[in-house]
Amino acid sequence: MIDTGEIAIQPNILNLAAYTVTAFEETEHDYHIHAMAQTPSDACLHCGHPRLQRFGRREQLVKDLPMHGKRVGIYVDTRRFRCQACRKTFYEVLPDVDGRRLMTNRLVAWIGRQALHRTFASIAEDVGIVEGTVRLIFKDMSPNWNSRSPLTHPRGWVWMKSTSSGPER
Numbered sequence: 001m002i003d004t005g006e007i008a009i010q011p012n013i014l015n016l017a018a019y020t021v022t023a024f025e026e027t028e029h030d031y032h033i034h035a036m037a038q039t040p041s042d043a044c045l046h047c048g049h050p051r052l053q054r055f056g057r058r059e060q061l062v063k064d065l066p067m068h069g070k071r072v073g074i075y076v077d078t079r080r081f082r083c084q085a086c087r088k089t090f091y092e093v094l095p096d097v098d099g100r101r102l103m104t105n106r107l108v109a110w111i112g113r114q115a116l117h118r119t120f121a122s123i124a125e126d127v128g129i130v131e132g133t134v135r136l137i138f139k140d141m142s143p144n145w146n147s148r149s150p151l152t153h154p155r156g157w158v159w160m161k162s163t164s165s166g167p168e169r
């Protein structure tokens with residue numbers, strides 16, 4: 001693609017500037033987007049040495065935010081390297097991705113917010129993951145929300161209801 005100023009504003013359908021989209025398919029319920037990171041690793045993950053040798057690749061499915069009411073899966077062409085110094089191998093670290101969950105960071109954040117006011121099952125359905133994963137994400141994020149979320153203070157809620165002895169007398 002020619003890099004004009006205008007095109008650079010809209011990097012790709014993912015709106016993730018760190019990725020190049022290489023293919024795109026749409027089905028009734030899903031988007032399948034093939035992509036790769038624009039900038040591959042430039043130093044060994046183990047020792048920091050800059051001389052790396054390409055050592056294969058694999059496709060990793062990364063879940064992303066639902067788009068236009070459809071589930072989104074990004075098939076990331078992930079490169080593997082071998083370090084010329086320590087000889088260890090590693091896969092490139094994918095930008096904007098929670099590597100432990102194989103989801104975009106923005107999806108993890110979105111699930112955490114949605115889980116405050118929706119059922120885990122409905123969120124899991126929207127994203128195309130199992131309910132247990134939604135529960136784990138909510139559990140990981142909820143310590144930060146203890147002071148704000150009404151869902152984490154059910155007793156306080158009951159107390160408020162039982163003591164509001166109505167204006168109807």
Ligand SMILES: [Zn+2]
Pocket residue numbers: 044045046047048049083084085086087088
């Ligand atoms: Zn190394």
